[in-house]
Amino acid sequence: MSKRSLKERLEQGTVIVGEGYLFELERRGYLQAGSFVPEVALENPEALKQVYRDYMNAGSDVVLAFTYNAHREKMRIIGKEDLLEPLNRNAIKLAKEVAKEHPSEEALVAGNISNTNIFNPDDPASKEKVRSIFNEMVSWCKDEGVDYINGETYYYHEEALIALEEIKKYDLPAVITLGLMGENILRDGYTVEESCKILEENGALVVGMNCFRGPDTMQPYLEKIRKNTTGYVGALPLPYRTTEENPTFFNLPDGGCSCHLPTDTTFPTALDPLYHNRYELAEWAKEAHDSGINYIGLCCGASPAMLRAVAEAVGLETINSKYSPDMHKHFLFGKDETLQEHITEYRTKA
Template identity: 25%
Template sequence: MPGPVTERLASGPPLLFDGALGSRLIALGLEAGRPPEAWVLDRPEVIEQVHREYAAAGSEVLASVTFGANRLRLRKAGLEERLEEINLRAVDLARRAAGDDAWVGGDMGPTGEFFQPLGPLTPAAADDVFAEQAAVLARAGVDFFLLETHYDLQEALANVRACRRVAPQIPVAATLTFNRTPRGFFTVMGDPAAEALTALFQAGCFLVGANCTLEAAGMLDLARHLTAHLNLPLLLQPNAGSPVVTPAGIVYPQPPDEFCRLVAAMIPLGVRAVGGCCGTDAEYLRRLREMLQ
């Protein structure tokens, strides 16, 4: 096993995360509307294949296929009773691919519900949902918790608190997803980027940042904004362009060279960790690794 991920982040070249899981699995045949977590049970060999693709490309962090493996999301897919099995198996699949060369991030996404009064979710319910999943991921042996694609700072903070309460010895990284507006970068709930990431860092995260929604040029602009206002360890993972609907499905049109050039431009600004989100695959990460070296 490599040493603690927190030590690696503090020294050496930028830490390279992996790329998309959902869009990659769709490209390999995951049916529309079916959660990726279902393939942890039904097609584990494909999940492991994707992890191995990223590991071979040079990714130092592999995210488990557990983004939607909390009780509320699994309930909608009819998989609620297999929560423990899915989380344990998913981490094992990532660990097999990681071997002694990469860290496994226990991926946790939002519940899919809004907090009251916009939706049914209460702080206590969110805490229960996140704590339940975090406890299983901790038992599975993740190297750190990777909280991704949160669109509500309050829900992200609830996730951080649950992870730290359940397993205070396991580091936490957290990314929000931001939209560009005429006034700057905000979550859909109106959380401003710099202030929101500061709150996550103050809550105990060792790494904070953004993923999804923005394509690479937009994420580079976000990087410029953040590094002008903050001195925090940042993780940025853009999409491979804006999605285009075609007869064959959703396509992310940005080619690897253009994507990697824009992501590499984030490093001189002080960004400490990068990777890819929707539309990226191992080829993007391989070329990004070459540029970073």
């Protein structure tokens, strides 16, 4: 089967997008929490390839090159600007290798540019620096032959628009998603639906939201975006139980925690008790799909098992669906007639 483009896949159905590499690689011990720079692309390439592979096998139609935070400003902070271009190029090369492993149709490979954390709407010099950062990253993506660019986690509308403009210079399809903080409005005064409408009108193939918020506090805004746009909408929430009182994961409390936390909040390394389970995430995926969203995934904190549940919830079979839960033969909760009754009777007492 020939490799379909992102647009072709969207026209024909739902596209599943696996993200969350940042937290997953930190959990696996290959990335430092705090700076969160993806040096793994150079230091432990096989570990990165395995994460790419795990998310693809769990249902992702896209291998997203892990260059989130791999921009000039982040590399400056850790004193490794000389590794900037090699890191970006190698992350894409590794993604392309894994994408070719897909047994039925080669996965898409997406380049990745993200929030720079230096954009200042009142400082023209910062805007030009941001534009330069995006331009060089997109140029490497073009050189390496990605299928499209994923620009994500923008909490300023204007920074997102600059990202889109730089992507369009290289004639690549663009997915632009916004990160909405607790103010419930982008930091330069736009609502997410206003921003997405403008981004769509300026040529983004997919617009939407990612990160910062779990399903419960993202879905209401996704529905506003869906009503305010005519094209494709993307939704990639966190797998954490954010609430109206705490709509993002930056200040989520854990009432059961009695230990000292490095940041005096559960973010970013003590969020474990605050996960949605995979069945809750599957229910959200159905809701998002039914509301007209068909670029669907999960962001920071997501595991491959969670992504598989999301994919299956919208009617897709993944490479690793053969490993999806089946309690039929479980020694306590199974229904198989060959199980020993003197053991299964303990299921209510265990």
